[in-house]
Amino acid sequence: MSVLPAPGTISFARGIPSPDMFPIDALAQSARRAVENAGRVALNYGPPAGFGPLREWLGARHGVAPDRVIVTPGSLIGLNFVVAHLFRDGGTAIVEAPTYDRVIGALATAGADVATIDNTADGLDLDRLRELAAGNPKPKLLYVLPTFHNPTGRTLTLAQRHELVAIAVEHDLLVVEDDPYGLLRIDGERQPYVHELLRDAGGEHLAIFASSFSKSVAPGLRVGYLVLPEELVAPFEALATRTYVSPPLLPQAQLLDFLESGSFEPHLEFLAAFLRPRRDALLERLDADLSGLAEWTRPEGGYFLWLELPAHVDTTELNATAVAAGISFVPGAGFFAGGRGHNTARLSFSFPSVDEIEEGAHRLTALVRETLDR
């Protein structure tokens, strides 16, 4: 068991939205309207791939046929379907180091072999990707989070996106692009999706796109989705059927009402305005107190930044001290398949208030300086 947090603990650990980010009033109306207008369909069982009109909305948004969209109760279960289907007979997955910890867990459960490519301040190690993609036996997929990466907050440059796509096409490598945070852009310029570039390069059959409305609207709806190559649709529908018959159609209809009400784009602007002062407060304190002592990312959006401390610091040990001092974060080691990153940490700025972030960051930098002085 972990140490009990002190009263008034400020959490940089929880990668979840603040309740102040939810569009309560608009969703309350959408929730009612969807039952009234679509209830006879959305209250029943239905297609394993989800609520038809939402699949159409998503297909139009991504420029694909709606039947290539599978809506799942959150995107994790969709990623679990990807892993269960592709690694049912074993095989190798390429993931970033670091990467989303639950996918590391899913690959381990499935018994997949995992190879890693470093994600650092210099970008993705695409030379290593090229080497791995040419390997024999051929890796079954590359799993990447190109935009506002979890845990680092980094965004892949356009040049690297193009290079990644060229490697995938050359080596016929399936790319799973996970994008739960992409719509939460605070500043900087939107990059094209990797799956869009793959399509342009004739590699549409090599792209799986995973996303979700958990970060852009509300996780309690549990609406995630996959855009699949055509040949994977039928096996994924079969997986969905035998896992849960059909997904919860009602929250999908409620979400669609919200999306079509004209509230979505303004809400994304609200989220950017909500996250900006939180990210900035955290960066300001790190800049003021830790320059030259540690390194951290400067995310253009999403929930996370990534802190790298000198090699002799162990963030798992530091976190135990931190909790006693009234703050918490996620030690970075869990985001590495195969044990590295002992000196790294993920800091989430989505949950605490600006005041809490200022106070929490102050506690954090004091603790780090104290640790480094020892």
Place this chain on the structure above:
Amino acid sequence: MSVLPAPGTISFARGIPSPDMFPIDALAQSARRAVENAGRVALNYGPPAGFGPLREWLGARHGVAPDRVIVTPGSLIGLNFVVAHLFRDGGTAIVEAPTYDRVIGALATAGADVATIDNTADGLDLDRLRELAAGNPKPKLLYVLPTFHNPTGRTLTLAQRHELVAIAVEHDLLVVEDDPYGLLRIDGERQPYVHELLRDAGGEHLAIFASSFSKSVAPGLRVGYLVLPEELVAPFEALATRTYVSPPLLPQAQLLDFLESGSFEPHLEFLAAFLRPRRDALLERLDADLSGLAEWTRPEGGYFLWLELPAHVDTTELNATAVAAGISFVPGAGFFAGGRGHNTARLSFSFPSVDEIEEGAHRLTALVRETLDR
């Protein structure tokens, strides 16, 4: 692919509610109120076992601590957790013949060995259960649907419930009681749950209860639940976390608002009144046209009745003819682990209207008589 149904096909196949069974107006209000009153919690991520206040409501209803209740997105995924957890290292499951086809599928996927006990007009074959329960290695569980059984519509007598419980306690056999239809009683007297009798007999640790609001309120909410022995709670929470982080909390909060609004009990009475003329119309036609030629059950509730034709009739072949004649049903063979029941069929009376049932039953009995005359 199956034969395309004729236009105007009347389906006795679909085990789903008619949209006329949904309490649209009350749910529309509950949907809105839950967002307004509980949205700050229910729109977020939360406990893997579901929305706390709904777990409390269910715990109170079943007389157990709320933390023994795991709310899942539909009950099938909960049953899949049971199978995945208990058969991760193989083992034997005892199921009824016939039984719910998706559980047969889940056990097959898990690689479990399956032993069967007959469910017939004489009840469950409890002598066979006693024999199997004493087997070595010990079976890991007995899976039963004691009330308005799927596919037969039968209900286990009180005497057989007591005997089943005595066998389970004597042989330390885990009993999974699946009860999706129990609240849909049209007539007859309510029987105590098997897990209640197990508790009374000192076998509380031997009971898993699975149920759902898919039949009593609406499947599009996807709210199912398990009541677990204490020692299974932590592993099932871990399974839920790695499958979907947390389940859709919003529809759980919306359902709870409905349950607490005073609309639930009247709605159950409405459902009984809705199903009664449908069941009766089907029985009347069978009584009038097929007496002495076939046998069928007389369910006191639920969605299904079970038709047994003479041994030389193959219902899979008959169904192909039936579809061309404008009706459909589910051939019974799929409900038997290991291929029997070729002359049986499940008829659902929940989806068509009374008029459709009268017309469809007329088509069905004509077809059966024609087949028997050949």
